[in-house]
Amino acid sequence: MAIPIEMPKLSDTMEEGVLSAWLVDEGEEVSSGDVLAQVETDKATMDLEAFDAGVLLKQLIAEGEAVPIGELIAVIGEEDEDISALLAEHQGDDGGAAEPEADEAEADESSPAESADPDVVDEPAGDGQLRERTPEPVPAGTDAEGRRIKASPLARRIAQEHDVDLTVIDGSGPEGRIVRRDVEARIEEREAAPETGVPEPGPQPQPPTYEMPDEGAPYETEDISQMRKTIARRLAQSKYSSPHFYLTVDIDVEKAVDLRAELNELAEEQGRTKISFNDLITKACALSLQNHPYVNASYLPEEGEIRKYNRVHMGIAVAIDEGLITPVIRDADRKGLTEIARETRDLAERARNRDLEPEEFEGATFTTSNLGMFGIEEFTAIINPPNSAILAIGEIRDTPVVEDGEVVPGKRMKVTLSCDHRVVDGALGAQFLDSVRSYLEEPMNLLL
Numbered sequence: 001m002a003i004p005i006e007m008p009k010l011s012d013t014m015e016e017g018v019l020s021a022w023l024v025d026e027g028e029e030v031s032s033g034d035v036l037a038q039v040e041t042d043k044a045t046m047d048l049e050a051f052d053a054g055v056l057l058k059q060l061i062a063e064g065e066a067v068p069i070g071e072l073i074a075v076i077g078e079e080d081e082d083i084s085a086l087l088a089e090h091q092g093d094d095g096g097a098a099e100p101e102a103d104e105a106e107a108d109e110s111s112p113a114e115s116a117d118p119d120v121v122d123e124p125a126g127d128g129q130l131r132e133r134t135p136e137p138v139p140a141g142t143d144a145e146g147r148r149i150k151a152s153p154l155a156r157r158i159a160q161e162h163d164v165d166l167t168v169i170d171g172s173g174p175e176g177r178i179v180r181r182d183v184e185a186r187i188e189e190r191e192a193a194p195e196t197g198v199p200e201p202g203p204q205p206q207p208p209t210y211e212m213p214d215e216g217a218p219y220e221t222e223d224i225s226q227m228r229k230t231i232a233r234r235l236a237q238s239k240y241s242s243p244h245f246y247l248t249v250d251i252d253v254e255k256a257v258d259l260r261a262e263l264n265e266l267a268e269e270q271g272r273t274k275i276s277f278n279d280l281i282t283k284a285c286a287l288s289l290q291n292h293p294y295v296n297a298s299y300l301p302e303e304g305e306i307r308k309y310n311r312v313h314m315g316i317a318v319a320i321d322e323g324l325i326t327p328v329i330r331d332a333d334r335k336g337l338t339e340i341a342r343e344t345r346d347l348a349e350r351a352r353n354r355d356l357e358p359e360e361f362e363g364a365t366f367t368t369s370n371l372g373m374f375g376i377e378e379f380t381a382i383i384n385p386p387n388s389a390i391l392a393i394g395e396i397r398d399t400p401v402v403e404d405g406e407v408v409p410g411k412r413m414k415v416t417l418s419c420d421h422r423v424v425d426g427a428l429g430a431q432f433l434d435s436v437r438s439y440l441e442e443p444m445n446l447l448l
Contacts, residue, residue, distance in 0.1 A: 001077065001078075002057065002075050002076070002077035002078075002081055002083045002086045003052050003054065003075065003076045003077060004072050004074075004075055004086060004090060005036065005048075005050070005072070005073055005074040005075065005076060006069075006070050006071060006072055006073065007039070007067050007068065007069050007070060007071050007073055008039075008048065008069070009069050010039060010041045010044075010046050010358065011041050011042060011044070011358050011362065012358075012362050013042055013230055013234065014041045014042050014069065015042070015068065015069060016066050016067060016068045016069065016226070017039045017040060017041050017066065017067065017069070017226070018039065018040040018064065018065065018066045018226055019037055019038075019039055019040075019061045019062070019063055019064070019065055019067070019073060020037070020038040020039060020040045020045055020063065020064070021037060021038045021063055021154070021179065021180070022036070022037050022059060022063060023035050023036060023037055023038065023154065023180070024036050024037070024056050025056070026056055026057065026058060026059055027055065027056065027057075028055070028056050029053075029054070029055050029056075030050045030053065030054060030055070030056055030076065031050070031053045032050060032051055032052055032053050033049055033050065034049065034050045035047040035048065035049055035050075035154075036048050036049065036050050036056065036074065037073075037074075038154060040225075040226055041226060042226040042227055042229065042230035044325075044354055044356060044358075044361075045354050046358075047154075050076060052076055054076040054077050054078060055076065055077060055078065055079045056074060056075075056076055057075045057076065057077050057081060057083055058074060058075040058083060058087070059073075059074050060072055060073055060074060060075070060087075061073040061074070066226070072087075072090040075087070149166045149167065149178065150171065150176060150177040150178065150321075151166055151171065151177060151178035151179075154179075154180050155178045155179050155180050155182065155183045156353070158180060158183045158184065158187075159183050162183075162187050164183055164186055164187060164190075166178055166183075168186070169182050169183065169186050170182070225322065225323070227322060227323045227324075228323065231323065231324070234385055235382050237385060238382055238383050238384070238385045239382050242299070242383055242385070242420040242421075242422065243420065243421040243422060244380075244382070244383065244418050244419065244420065244421070245418075245419055245421055245426065245429075246380050246416055246417065246418055246419070247416065247417045247419065247426070247429045247430055247433055248378065248414055248415070248416040248417075249414070249415060249433045249434075249436075249437055250412050250413070250414050251412065251413050251414070251415065251436075251437045251440050251441060252401075252410065252411070252412060252441050253277075253396055253411050253412065253413045253440055253441070254410055254411040255441060255442065255443055256277070256280055256440050256441070256443040257277070257396065257411055259280075259443045259444065260275055260276075260277060260280060263275050263337065267338070272338055273338055273341045273342040273345060274341065275337050275338065275341045276341065276344075277372075277396065278316070278344070278368075278370055278393070279337055279340050279341045279344060280337070280440065280443060280446060281368060281370075281391075281393060281415075281436075281440070282314050282316065282329060282332055282340055282344070282368065283332065283333075283335075283337055283340055283439075283446050284436050284439035284440050284443075284446060285314065285332075285366060285368060285391060285436055286312045286314055286329075286332035286333040287333055287435075287439060287446070288432055288435035288436045288439065289312045289333065289365070289366055289432075290312065290333055291435060292428065292431060292432040292435065293308040293309075294306075294308065294388065294423055294424055294428050295366065295388060295389050295419075295424055295428065295429070295432045296308065296309050296312060296365050296366055296388075297309060297365075297388045297423050297424075298365075298386035298387065298388060298423075299386070299388060299420060299422045299423045300386065306423055309365045311330070311331055311365070312331065312332050312333040312365060312366070313328050313329070313330045313331070313332070313363055313364050313365045313366075314328065314329040314332040314364065314365075314366055314367070314368065315327070315328050315364025315365075315366065315367035315368070315384060315387075316328075316329060316344055316347070316348070316367075316368060317367060317368065317369040317370070317384075318347075318348045318351050318352075320351060320352050321352075325351045325356070325361055326361055326364055326367055326384065327344075327347035327348065327351050327356060327360055327361050328347075328360060328361060328362065328363055328364045329343055329344060329347075330363075336447075337446065337447070347360060364384065364387065365387065366387055366389060366390070366391075367381075367383075367384040367387055367390045367391070368390070368391045368392075368393060369381045369390060369391070369392050369393065370392075370393040371392070371393070371394065371395075372393055372394050372395035372396060372413070373395070374395075375395055376394055376395060377394045377395055377397060377414060378392075378394045378414045378416060379392050379394065379416065380392055380416050380418055381416070381418050382418065383418050383419075383420055387420075388419065388420045388422075388423035388424050389417055389418060389419050389420065389424055389429065389432075390417075390418045391415055391416070391417050391418075391436075392415065392416040392417075392418065393413070393415050394413060394414040394415065394416075395413070396411055396412070396413045397411070397412055397413070398410070398411060399411075399412050413440075415433070415436070417429050417432065417433055
């Protein structure tokens with residue numbers, strides 16, 4: 001019996017998906033659990049698995065084509081089975097779907113972005129300044145200069161399984177992205193070559209080139225990705241349906257900077273993950289949310305209720321090449337600083353490599369967005385729906401302050417809370433910020 005394969009809902013905000021690449025050809029046998037294709041959602045590029053065994057009788061969607069949830073994209077059944085009735089039932093009078101192109105093409109990877117503003121969570125420099133990063137080992141999936149290699153998740157997996165160096169491969173996908181066929185071609189080339197004992201050559205430096213712009217073209221265009229469509233839709237919805245107001249406080253972070261330096265000295269001696277200042281802020285917010293349930297809440301007009309969450313799930317906005325994603329630190333109020341630091345680093349790295357699962361970037365009850373490492377002193381963020389608030393974090397700055405009638409050097413940081421006035425009143429938002437400030441100005445309380 002023929003089995004229809006429809007575009008599944010792969011994330012909570014997904015409305016349509018782009019079929020990035022077919023991994024099984026028509027006429028091939030598949031088993032339950034086999035990956036049929038890769039689908040670009042509004043948040044990630046994910047595998048589409050078969051739930052039944054059979055033969056892939058028909059591909060109805062071309063690579064690179066966007067289709068809504070529930071639309072027929074393929075049919076599995078017995079070899080030579082007649083599927084005309086099933087196709088007629090699903091396609092009606094629309095004339096059928098486009099046949100897939102012969103050449104494999106994998107769409108640019110995209111990642112979700114529910115957060116309001118760009119942010120990264122890289123560790124600050126030892127002096128506590130958020131605008132600088134601590135040198136780190138070159139992560140997997142980057143070249144010798146630390147630049148991320150563009151490759152599909154499937155290509156990365158195949159390369160890892162066969163010990164293939166991605167830096168020596170020229171990608172044939174869009175914008176030079178490495179896809180499955182590129183890695184497989186490299187494997188075949190290596191297996192066919194005689195054993196010489198000479199290691200694979202590394203990437204050769206290319207002379208700089210400069211292309212003169214086309215004077216006849218006044219602008220360039222690019223297709224709107226699923227991620228950008230979601231940004232436009234969700235943030236416009238948030239900005240225009242949620243009445244925002246903003247509260248800013250200036251926090252004395254000198255003690256917090258000193259504590260972080262001491263903790264990282266111990267971490268280095270013991271081989272543990274170092275703590276960024278962002279980790280301190282995450283913990284301070286998480287503990288503060290315990291006592292301010294309306295800040296850890298959602299306004300749900302469709303259900304006619306305000307939902308106050310009993311657990312604290314912190315969304316940490318992370319900037320990636322194609323946009324934004326908000327990995328979630330679950331139960332952050334119950335975790336220590338080292339655990340928060342380790343989990344944040346892992347989630348951020350896997351977010352950049354498109355390796356997050358849906359449950360790792362969905363369900364935040366509160367979000368932070370940090371632009372301090374870019375030298376931004378103060379900004380406002382758009383609330384990440386359905387949250388009732390988001391905290392925008394500025395840079396740590398050296399500034400003169402008055403203590404006991406004398407001007408002395410100090411360290412200050414501005415944070416701005418964007419509040420949904422339907423849930424959070426001014427006094428409630430101010431009380432929450434006062435709690436965050438108390439934790440950061442007396443940071444030993446974060447360790448208790």
